[in-house]
Amino acid sequence: MKKILIVFAIIAFACTSSVQKQKTDSNQITSLEQLLMEKSIYDFKMKDINGEEVDFSKFKGQKLLLVNVASKCGYTPQYADLQKLHEAHGDKVTIIGFPANNFGGQEPGTNEEIKQFCSENYGVTFKMMDKVSVKGSDKDPLYRWLSDKDLNGWNDKEPSWNFCKYLINENGELVKFFPSSVKPMDEEIIKLIEA
Numbered sequence: 001m002k003k004i005l006i007v008f009a010i011i012a013f014a015c016t017s018s019v020q021k022q023k024t025d026s027n028q029i030t031s032l033e034q035l036l037m038e039k040s041i042y043d044f045k046m047k048d049i050n051g052e053e054v055d056f057s058k059f060k061g062q063k064l065l066l067v068n069v070a071s072k073c074g075y076t077p078q079y080a081d082l083q084k085l086h087e088a089h090g091d092k093v094t095i096i097g098f099p100a101n102n103f104g105g106q107e108p109g110t111n112e113e114i115k116q117f118c119s120e121n122y123g124v125t126f127k128m129m130d131k132v133s134v135k136g137s138d139k140d141p142l143y144r145w146l147s148d149k150d151l152n153g154w155n156d157k158e159p160s161w162n163f164c165k166y167l168i169n170e171n172g173e174l175v176k177f178f179p180s181s182v183k184p185m186d187e188e189i190i191k192l193i194e195a
Contacts, residue, residue, distance in 0.1 A: 039151070041172045044142050047130040049099070049111045054129070061170050063093040063193055065184075066146065068100045068134045070107035070162040071117045078163045079122035081184035085193075086126040093193045095126040095184075098143075100134045103161050107131065134159045146174060167192055 041064070042057040065085070070076060079097075086095045099114045101107040109117065111131055118124035132140040135147075135158045145151045146166050147158035152174045155166075165178040167189070176192060 039145060041142075041145070041168055041174075044145070046132075046140075046142060049115050049128040049130060051111070051130070054127075059094055060172070063170055064166075064168040065093050065095045065189070065193075066142075066166045066168065067095065067097050067184075068102075068143075068159045068162060068164055069097040069128075070100065070103065071109060071114060073103070073106040073162040075161070075163040075180050076106075078180075078184055079118060079124060082126060083122055083124055085184045085189075089190070089193050090126075097124070097126065097128045098134065098140075099128070099131040100159070100162070101131065102133055102135050102159070106162060165189070 042060055044056040046054055046056070048054050067078075067082060069079065069082075082095055082097065085093070097118075099107050099109075099111070107114065114131065115128065118128065132143065134140065134143045139147075139158070143158065147156060149156045155174055155177050157164075157177045159180075161180045163180040165182065165184070166174060167176040167178070169175045176188075178186070178189065182189070
């Protein structure tokens with residue numbers, strides 16, 4: 001009889017521990033979501049492609065065009081248009097590229113390889129960030145903010161492929177999502193940048 005009671009006690013303890021762990025995990029998720037909900041674009045800090053920390057508060061008062069980029073994609077030539085946009089309208093918008101390997105393994109390189117590719121092939125001088133994940137369970141917190149309407153106010157669209165674009169206004173508000181097929185020099189993008 002003692003053995004049976006001991007077995008029941010062990011099972012009860014294991015079940016209690018499991019429930020407590022689930023509550024802890026749930027609390028961690030809730031507190032992460034709460035933390036993100038309280039964030040604005042200016043609260044994020046991330047590494048750039050050179051490993052230097054970038055505090056997004058330095059972009060206050062500027063429009064931002066955030067683009068998930070890749071070196072081996074059918075849309076890769078958009079790097080040239082992003083550079084043109086940077087050169088023509090860099091006084092009105094800050095372009096920031098986020099290398100990501102989420103779609104078809106089309107950005108397999110290291111930061112150094114990506115930087116060299118962009119420089120040699122497209123003369124990229126706009127801001128490039130550390131390689132991140134833009135979708136899935138390991139999605140970077142910034143991309144989580146960009147693609148969750150509970151966090152950014154209205155948009156649930158995450159990148160569907162490389163070279164999706166998010167436009168942020170001077171007040172740090174997400175104002176527009178553009179799919180990969182919309183080119184950086186598109187009339188609508190230019191109009192919103194110049195507004």
